[in-house]
Amino acid sequence: MTKKLVPLLALLAASASALANPFETTLANGLRVIVKEDRRAPTAVHMVWYRAGAMDEKDGTSGVAHVLEHMMFKGTKHHAAGEFNKIVAEAGGRDNAFTSLDYTAYFQIVPNRALPRMMELEADRMANLQLTAKEFEQEIKVVMEERRMRTEDNPQSLVHEALYAAAFKAHPYRRPIIGWMDDLEHMSYTDARDWYHAWYTPSNAYVVVVGDVDHRAVFDLAAKTYGRIKPHALPGRKPQNEPEQPGIKRVTVKAPAKLPYLAMAWKVPKLKDVDADREPYALEVLATVLDGHDAARFSKNLVRGSKIAQSAGAGYDGTLRGEAMFILDGQPVEGKTVAELEAALRAELKRVQDEGVSPEELARVKIQTIASQVYKRDSMMAQAMEIGGIEAAGHKWQDIDKLLEKIRGVTAEEVQAVARKYFNDDALTVAVLDPLPPDQAKPRKPAVAVRH
Amino acid sequence: MKKMLLAVLVLFAAAAHAGPKIEHWVAPSGAKVYFVETHVLPILDVSVDFAAGTVFGPADKTGVAGLTRALLDAGAGDLDEEHISSKLVDLGARMSGSADADRAGMSLRTLSSQAERAAALDLLRTVLAAPTFPESVLTREKARTIAGIREADTRPDSIAAKRFAAAIYPGHAYGASATVESVERIGRDDLVAFHRDNYAAKRAVVSIIGDVSRAEAETIAQRLTEALPAGRPDVTIAPVVMPVRATVKVAHPATQSHIHIGAPAIARTDPDYYALLLGNYVLGGGGFVSRLMQEVREKRGYAYSVYSYFSPRKLEGPFEIGLQTKREQADAAIKVVEEVLGDFLAKGPTEKELAAAKKNLVDGLALRIDSNAKILGYLSAIGFYGLPLTYLDDFPAKIDAVTVEQVKAAFARHVKPEHLVTVIVAAD
Numbered sequence: 001m002t003k004k005l006v007p008l009l010a011l012l013a014a015s016a017s018a019l020a021n022p023f024e025t026t027l028a029n030g031l032r033v034i035v036k037e038d039r040r041a042p043t044a045v046h047m048v049w050y051r052a053g054a055m056d057e058k059d060g061t062s063g064v065a066h067v068l069e070h071m072m073f074k075g076t077k078h079h080a081a082g083e084f085n086k087i088v089a090e091a092g093g094r095d096n097a098f099t100s101l102d103y104t105a106y107f108q109i110v111p112n113r114a115l116p117r118m119m120e121l122e123a124d125r126m127a128n129l130q131l132t133a134k135e136f137e138q139e140i141k142v143v144m145e146e147r148r149m150r151t152e153d154n155p156q157s158l159v160h161e162a163l164y165a166a167a168f169k170a171h172p173y174r175r176p177i178i179g180w181m182d183d184l185e186h187m188s189y190t191d192a193r194d195w196y197h198a199w200y201t202p203s204n205a206y207v208v209v210v211g212d213v214d215h216r217a218v219f220d221l222a223a224k225t226y227g228r229i230k231p232h233a234l235p236g237r238k239p240q241n242e243p244e245q246p247g248i249k250r251v252t253v254k255a256p257a258k259l260p261y262l263a264m265a266w267k268v269p270k271l272k273d274v275d276a277d278r279e280p281y282a283l284e285v286l287a288t289v290l291d292g293h294d295a296a297r298f299s300k301n302l303v304r305g306s307k308i309a310q311s312a313g314a315g316y317d318g319t320l321r322g323e324a325m326f327i328l329d330g331q332p333v334e335g336k337t338v339a340e341l342e343a344a345l346r347a348e349l350k351r352v353q354d355e356g357v358s359p360e361e362l363a364r365v366k367i368q369t370i371a372s373q374v375y376k377r378d379s380m381m382a383q384a385m386e387i388g389g390i391e392a393a394g395h396k397w398q399d400i401d402k403l404l405e406k407i408r409g410v411t412a413e414e415v416q417a418v419a420r421k422y423f424n425d426d427a428l429t430v431a432v433l434d435p436l437p438p439d440q441a442k443p444r445k446p447a448v449a450v451r452h
Numbered sequence: 453m454k455k456m457l458l459a460v461l462v463l464f465a466a467a468a469h470a471g472p473k474i475e476h477w478v479a480p481s482g483a484k485v486y487f488v489e490t491h492v493l494p495i496l497d498v499s500v501d502f503a504a505g506t507v508f509g510p511a512d513k514t515g516v517a518g519l520t521r522a523l524l525d526a527g528a529g530d531l532d533e534e535h536i537s538s539k540l541v542d543l544g545a546r547m548s549g550s551a552d553a554d555r556a557g558m559s560l561r562t563l564s565s566q567a568e569r570a571a572a573l574d575l576l577r578t579v580l581a582a583p584t585f586p587e588s589v590l591t592r593e594k595a596r597t598i599a600g601i602r603e604a605d606t607r608p609d610s611i612a613a614k615r616f617a618a619a620i621y622p623g624h625a626y627g628a629s630a631t632v633e634s635v636e637r638i639g640r641d642d643l644v645a646f647h648r649d650n651y652a653a654k655r656a657v658v659s660i661i662g663d664v665s666r667a668e669a670e671t672i673a674q675r676l677t678e679a680l681p682a683g684r685p686d687v688t689i690a691p692v693v694m695p696v697r698a699t700v701k702v703a704h705p706a707t708q709s710h711i712h713i714g715a716p717a718i719a720r721t722d723p724d725y726y727a728l729l730l731g732n733y734v735l736g737g738g739g740f741v742s743r744l745m746q747e748v749r750e751k752r753g754y755a756y757s758v759y760s761y762f763s764p765r766k767l768e769g770p771f772e773i774g775l776q777t778k779r780e781q782a783d784a785a786i787k788v789v790e791e792v793l794g795d796f797l798a799k800g801p802t803e804k805e806l807a808a809a810k811k812n813l814v815d816g817l818a819l820r821i822d823s824n825a826k827i828l829g830y831l832s833a834i835g836f837y838g839l840p841l842t843y844l845d846d847f848p849a850k851i852d853a854v855t856v857e858q859v860k861a862a863f864a865r866h867v868k869p870e871h872l873v874t875v876i877v878a879a880d
Contacts, residue, residue, distance in 0.1 A: 040492055041822035073740070082750060085740035090808050092815025094739065111818050141753025145708070149756055149776050153608060153706040256705055258603040295538040304533065307592055310599050334599045364541050371544030374563060377493055378823045438606050441705040 022397060023215035029231045030203030033222045034387055034397055035215035038380055044211030045384040046118045047107040049392055052199035054101045055172040055322050061191045063179015066099040067143055068192045074135040076128040081135055084121050101173055102321040103392040112212045116221050123225035129196055136189035147178045155255035155433050163263050163431035166251045171242040173322045203231040206391055210384040242323055249429040257435035259310060262338045263329040267427045270324035274399045280318035281406045282414040283326060288365045289357050290314035297348055308336050308344045319393040338432050349423050356416035366408045373404060471844025472827055475666060481653035481677040486831040487669045488661040496564045496662035497828045500580055500676055501557030501836055504650035507625040507689050513638050515630030520646045521549050521556040522593060527584040545572035553626050554766045555836055564663035573672055580651060581679035585643045598632050612710035612877040615702060619873045620695050620715050620770060652683020657835030661824045692716045692768045694871045704878040709782035713789060715871040717771035720764035720837040726850045727862035728762050733809040734801040736760025736773060747792050748775060754785040771867055779880050800860030814848045
């Protein structure tokens with residue numbers, strides 16, 4: 001097993017060392033620009049990331065980070081609503097945006113010759129957004145439809161919303177990204193405008209470009225576009241740390257469905273110090289051993305072996321601004337209960353606590369990590385997302401390789417140690433979907449009268 | 453939390469000018485091979501697709517095509533499913549399958565280094581040619597499939613998709629979805645027979661892109677297909693019968709109505725392909741700039757997602773408009789959609805709209821072939837639907853040649869109001 005690693009590692013090193021890449025600069029106004037040259041095709045990905053996400057919102061205006069993301073397509077002093085989309089489309093490109101708990105990001109994928117225009121337009125809306133009541137009144141309806149589609153009519157989404165709301169009582173991760181429907185109903189364009197003025201400034205943003213570009217030319221363009229924007233001070237951020245959980249929490253969601261669904265979340269450490277930390281890497285390896293690939297324990301033991309699970313998953317994301325959780329989830333097969341599935345998931349954890357993990361399993365994690373890195377280079381968007389994502393968590397793109405190296409260095413003892421240390425019931429929140437036959441569920445009435 | 457899910461918007465395959473150099477040959481086994489050589493990344497992508505989609509299964513056992521495909525790697529040669537999955541993981545390789553109405557197949561991504569590549573390709577060969585379809589795995593997977601069907605039948609989006617397919621393809625395999633009963637009827641013999649009949653070299657397209665030479669690709673293609681079963685003679689698929697205009701309403705407690713409007717429309721090799729692709733971009737395929745998006749979402753806030761697409765198949769694949777909207781306003785939203793469609797059918801796109809659509813489709817070609825994974829998809833489609841090898845190179849000229857009148861005429865031929873079916877799930 002371990003012998004195989006040598007040629008694989010050599011291959012990774014050989015292909016990566018060919019380029020002194022990415023490149024980075026910081027403009028006078030504080031905006032950082034990161035460029036990764038990838039000359040395989042005449043295209044480019046351009047992204048702007050703002051360090052402002054749902055976790056920066058206040059009670060009463062949940063969802064405003066995401067609403068503002070929608071409003072960013074509604075015109076500036078220089079361009080009418082929808083014009084940005086039109087220019088991207090005519091350049092042969094596509095564009096979109098996404099909001100997370102930690103950040104809001106905008107991107108265009110375009111033929112490389114269109115990059116200067118994209119940078120001009122993105123810089124324009126960083127400073128010159130025209131936010132009107134009229135556009136807002138239309139768009140907030142769209143966002144409410146989005147919430148109905150993603151959450152209200154999606155039982156597993158409702159369970160995840162309930163899970164986070166129960167697990168955190170002080171930390172802002174308790175609020176959903178899309179916002180509570182009632183907050184959306186009562187939001188006004190001034191809430192969105194205030195959000196924009198508070199957080200959208202060059203010193204709270206960074207630009208990521210990946211593609212067939214010369215980094216020096218991109219730096220010049222950035223200075224001529226983004227460089228003209230004056231920065232302003234940011235609002236203070238409070239830590240809002242979650243107090244220690246004093247005991248298990250359980251919540252139930254009733255919604256139209258056939259199979260029940262179970263999600264179990266333990267509070268665990270996140271990655272803070274890339275060099276000094278060990279536990280976050282061990283938790284990452286634990287998640288991979290349980291559910292990282294088709295031969296991992298959950299598929300092998302719970303879906304194929306004991307056949308108790310219709311599906312079963314394990315996830316840990318330690319690269320984030322807020323607080324981390326280790327989440328197990330799944331659906332029992334017909335005839336089995338959530339209680340039986342919960343017991344089976346706990347038994348899998350216990351096996352790691354008692355017996356640890358095998359050298360073969362660790363070797364697989366390493367091979368998977370290396371292969372994923374090679375495969376990721378087939379996609380410019382995946383590379384841009386990787387850079388943007390790690391920066392959003394407060395780390396540096398230079399840490400990407402370090403993280404992978406650390407994961408490859410995790411020992412069986414370390415995996416067993418985190419499994420023993422963090423998975424106790426006091427830090428656990430369990431959310432369950434209690435399925436209602438659709439013919440017994442009634443259409444829910446809108447919470448509030450329709451806006452005027 | 454994406455602003456829009458763009459992936460669903462354009463199911464039309466579109467491609468690029470000055471495409472990659474595609475090499476084509478027929479392997480001694482009889483399989484058609486399509487190959488692009490590129491050494492920039494140390495990876496190899498291979499897919500093997502067969503005329504083995506749902507249309508080739510027995511009518512009373514819908515689901516047999518999907519189960520056959522799903523169980524290929526659940527035991528093959530002298531390997532059981534645990535051996536196959538752990539071997540792949542140990543090699544750092546990824547194997548995945550896909551099955552639709554027309555085709556089914558497996559694809560493999562592997563590092564191109566000799567030892568890994570050879571072992572991964574050997575696994576793919578075994579899985580394709582010598583699946584064992586173990587009874588115990590079939591029992592388990594049937595139970596999971598049935599549970600999945602029961603679950604899907606509670607969700608408004610799946611109910612709407614199934615009812616729409618059934619309504620626009622009455623009595624045709626294109627409209628059939630697996631049911632609890634049809635899956636229960638499937639036995640191991642059905643999988644064995646389906647594999648023996650359909651997973652044959654002469655029904656196969658092998659697509660290869662990556663870090664190997666032409667000579668190596670020839671060996672790979674032959675090895676992957678030489679041990680496949682002989683297969684049966686070609687069967688003709690029953691022609692599509694056009695539906696009669698109708699509205700189907702299905703009760704459901706969801707907060708949003710799920711609405712589909714459409715009809716069977718176009719076969720992949722139809723010469724109207726380019727005119728419909730352009731017209732649909734203007735109507736509802738062009739993301740934020742389409743007419744449906746403007747009228748339904750941007751002007752009225754009726755929906756988060758509204759789109760139209762043509763999904764060409766061997767025979768007439770569907771044209772569909774879809775949206776979800778708060779149930780109280782479903783009628784109002786449908787009225788807007790019908791007005792937009794009616795106006796488009798009557799007048800076609802404007803010259804300006806057509807020019808913008810051409811710019812997007814032609815200039816955007818580079819984006820659609822900027823990775824090995826994307827090009828692999830084109831190789832497979834070119835092979836399976838018998839498109840010219842110069843398909844990617846010809847694309848800009850074909851697009852540029854289309855006129856407003858041709859778009860209008862193509863829509864008149866392929867989207868006829870008297871055949872349009874409307875399905876509304878969670879209707880008031």
